[in-house]
Amino acid sequence: MKIADGLEEDEKKRVRELFEPIKITPDDLNREYSPTDVRQLCLRTKVRVDMTLFNCLWEARKRFDNKGRLANKSERAVNGMYLKAVRRNMVRPFSAERIAECNHIRQCELKKENNARLDRWRRNAIASSVVGDGTDSQRNHAAQEQQ
Numbered sequence: 001m002k003i004a005d006g007l008e009e010d011e012k013k014r015v016r017e018l019f020e021p022i023k024i025t026p027d028d029l030n031r032e033y034s035p036t037d038v039r040q041l042c043l044r045t046k047v048r049v050d051m052t053l054f055n056c057l058w059e060a061r062k063r064f065d066n067k068g069r070l071a072n073k074s075e076r077a078v079n080g081m082y083l084k085a086v087r088r089n090m091v092r093p094f095s096a097e098r099i100a101e102c103n104h105i106r107q108c109e110l111k112k113e114n115n116a117r118l119d120r121w122r123r124n125a126i127a128s129s130v131v132g133d134g135t136d137s138q139r140n141h142a143a144q145e146q147q
Helices: 009-022 026-030 035-044 056-067 075-087 096-131 135-146
Strands: none
Touching: 026 096, 035 096, 056 075
């Protein structure tokens, strides 16, 4: 592990202990989802899209904002500044290979997170069925209040 290279042995051991649970294993990637698992993930997980990811124009905008160069400029002038930044290689578009590599890593991490979500939801469902979800007691309490 590159993170632990400059550390002492006991610190390396601690880093390994912390890293082990979040490590993506082949079992995580090979897990197949049933249709009910897919449905549960779709209904209970919010989709977040990062529109700035792999967007070189966003990087140019951040650069110009830091310098205050976009203040009081028309949309046409701002677009021209973006084009100029790309032409002069101030920012460079990401290569297709780099994007594919990063997307693969993100998909693997998402699969690991989804596995953990499904396992957690399944444990919670089992625990609530064993303990009881309290609906009977809630109904009894509501019926007593109505009387």
